[in-house]
Amino acid sequence: MPDTTAYLYLGLAAIAVIMLMLIASMVLRYRSLQQDIKTLEKLDDPQ
Amino acid sequence: MTAVRSMPLEASAGKRTRLLWSLTVVTVIAVIVGLYFALVYAGTDVEQGHVQRIFYVHVSAFAGAFIALGVTVFAGIAYLRTRTPKWDTLALAGVEVGLALGVINLVTGSIWARPIWNTWWTWDPRLTSAAIMVLTYAAYLMLRSGIENADTRRRFAAVYGILAFSTVIITLIIIRIRPDTIHPAVIGASPQNAEGGFGLTPSMLTAMGINMVIWSVFVPITLMWWRVRIEDLATRVHALRLRALED
Numbered sequence A: 001m002p003d004t005t006a007y008l009y010l011g012l013a014a015i016a017v018i019m020l021m022l023i024a025s026m027v028l029r030y031r032s033l034q035q036d037i038k039t040l041e042k043l044d045d046p047q
Numbered sequence B: 001m002t003a004v005r006s007m008p009l010e011a012s013a014g015k016r017t018r019l020l021w022s023l024t025v026v027t028v029i030a031v032i033v034g035l036y037f038a039l040v041y042a043g044t045d046v047e048q049g050h051v052q053r054i055f056y057v058h059v060s061a062f063a064g065a066f067i068a069l070g071v072t073v074f075a076g077i078a079y080l081r082t083r084t085p086k087w088d089t090l091a092l093a094g095v096e097v098g099l100a101l102g103v104i105n106l107v108t109g110s111i112w113a114r115p116i117w118n119t120w121w122t123w124d125p126r127l128t129s130a131a132i133m134v135l136t137y138a139a140y141l142m143l144r145s146g147i148e149n150a151d152t153r154r155r156f157a158a159v160y161g162i163l164a165f166s167t168v169i170i171t172l173i174i175i176r177i178r179p180d181t182i183h184p185a186v187i188g189a190s191p192q193n194a195e196g197g198f199g200l201t202p203s204m205l206t207a208m209g210i211n212m213v214i215w216s217v218f219v220p221i222t223l224m225w226w227r228v229r230i231e232d233l234a235t236r237v238h239a240l241r242l243r244a245l246e247d
Helices: A005-044 B002-041 B048-081 B084-118 B124-146 B150-177 B203-245
Strands: none
Touching: A005 B048, A005 B084, B002 B048, B002 B203, B048 B084, B048 B150, B048 B203, B084 B124, B084 B150, B124 B150, B124 B203, B150 B203
16 A cells, blocks of 8 residues: 555645635634724714 | 614524524534544545545535535525625625635645646646636636626626536536546546546445535535625625715
8 A cells, every 4th residue: 555644644734724724814804894893883983 | 662673683693693603613523523534434545545535525625615606606696686785795605615615626636646646737627627617716706806886796796606607517527528537536437547546435435425514514604604794794894984984
């Protein structure tokens, strides 16, 4: 049986990187928009 | 009166948020379980070694992309019929998630090919069609972000999302209609020239089935739901900005 374990690890790392990039971009956008809402609501309510 | 009316709405939103978080936790656990079946439970292919285990995610990621991009077609048709922005939001979510899963499919395929085909890439019909599919949906995101007018953007995106699905269909069926492809078919008979094909033993079939369900149901639904949430927040920010400008 050929030893192709290194390629399996590389594949798993690639899957992890792509998924983490997607999730991180979503988390960053979510946080940024929540911050925007807080700021805009403060502007809307002078009290 | 307004407070009384908004209470059921807020309760419903809270319920949906709890449901989304529950689904997220279930999906994370499901992915870990799927990896266990792929990496531990399934037997090792004697000809290819451990790299064959990539196929459990490689094939399932394409199935997930198919579902997510199929949702884009459904949402695109619904938008063109109703002109309701929520369908455009769902279509966009489908493309972002489908594109990520398509990239996973393409990259893992390339990594598998290196030890099995002795090359990272070859202009095989299946690989070429998969690359065109990914580029078509990357172009969707770039083109729609360049259109200022919201109605035009949504209409364009709906039509593009429907037509772009032809690249998914071609990628799916090309190994059945092009005899010169060397890409093996995991489900069903492989083409005549296929290199690197393998028979699925019962443990491999179980691992494949479990991962197919996880990557084509749980992963795309959870990610699309979060993506829709983000777009809803963006819409709220836009409305608040307009109100602030009017004041």
